[in-house]
Amino acid sequence: DQQVKQNSPSLSVQEGRISILNCDYTNSMFDYFLWYKKYPAEGPTFLISISSIKDKNEDGRFTVFLNKSAKHLSLHIVPSQPGDSAVYFCAARSGGSNYKLTFGKGTLLTVNP
Amino acid sequence: DAGVTQSPTHLIKTRGQQVTLRCSPISGHKSVSWYQQVLGQGPQFIFQYYEKEERGRGNFPDRFSARQFPNYSSELNVNALLLGDSALYLCASSLEGRATYEQYFGPGTRLTVT
Numbered sequence: 759d760q761q762v763k764q765n766s767p768s769l770s771v772q773e774g775r776i777s778i779l780n781c782d783y784t785n786s787m788f789d790y791f792l793w794y795k796k797y798p799a800e801g802p803t804f805l806i807s808i809s810s811i812k813d814k815n816e817d818g819r820f821t822v823f824l825n826k827s828a829k830h831l832s833l834h835i836v837p838s839q840p841g842d843s844a845v846y847f848c849a850a851r852s853g854g855s856n857y858k859l860t861f862g863k864g865t866l867l868t869v870n871p
Numbered sequence: 872d873a874g875v876t877q878s879p880t881h882l883i884k885t886r887g888q889q890v891t892l893r894c895s896p897i898s899g900h901k902s903v904s905w906y907q908q909v910l911g912q913g914p915q916f917i918f919q920y921y922e923k924e925e926r927g928r929g930n931f932p933d934r935f936s937a938r939q940f941p942n943y944s945s946e947l948n949v950n951a952l953l954l955g956d957s958a959l960y961l962c963a964s965s966l967e968g969r970a971t972y973e974q975y976f977g978p979g980t981r982l983t984v985t
């Protein structure tokens with residue numbers, strides 16, 4: 759039972775364009791969402807997060823949008839840079855068990871020069 | 872400042888053996904979480920320890936156990952290894968025990984069970 763779903767295994771964009779990574783969830787108890795970036799041979803690195811009481815959070819080139827009614831969130835990267843090429847994981851926290859994160863399978867983003 | 876460190880980097884074990892993985896959190900961090908990442912999947916929560924107490928446990932069999940020491944480092948033990956235990960084992964540390972506190976991941980230990 760996959761509660762956090764990233765349905766696109768990979769995404770390829772041109773440098774300078776927008777990258778949009780999507781994530782869907784099924785558990786209504788999730789109240790906090792995070793995006794992590796992972797390079798090969800490294801652990802995941804925290805990127806940006808959003809609380810369920812908000813619908814948007816922005817940090818430099820990265821913006822996360824949350825649509826609670828659709829149980830959908832997305833990460834926008836503008837403009838995309840070759841250094842952004844990595845696997846991106848969506849993760850969620852349940853208010854009932856606030857010590858653990860549930861991750862999606864990840865999306866491999868490739869930004870072409 | 873040193874980040875989260877894990878040892879060993881790679882490990883090859885035979886079915887039925889036992890393995891111990893080690894994690895040192897960032898200095899000052901009191902919480903350590905363990906995750907298993909199987910190829911093609913996202914990290915899956917195994918345990919969290921905060922102030923040397925187990926705070927939570929994921930859906931893993933009793934073959935998996937962990938502990939946290941007074942210096943906040945942690946060990947993950949897996950007994951009676953199965954082929955399906957082959958994975959990248961990630962350790963993450965944070966200041967507090969809540970998952971919303973920024974978690975810093977180590978590079979992981981790659982375990983191969985043959």
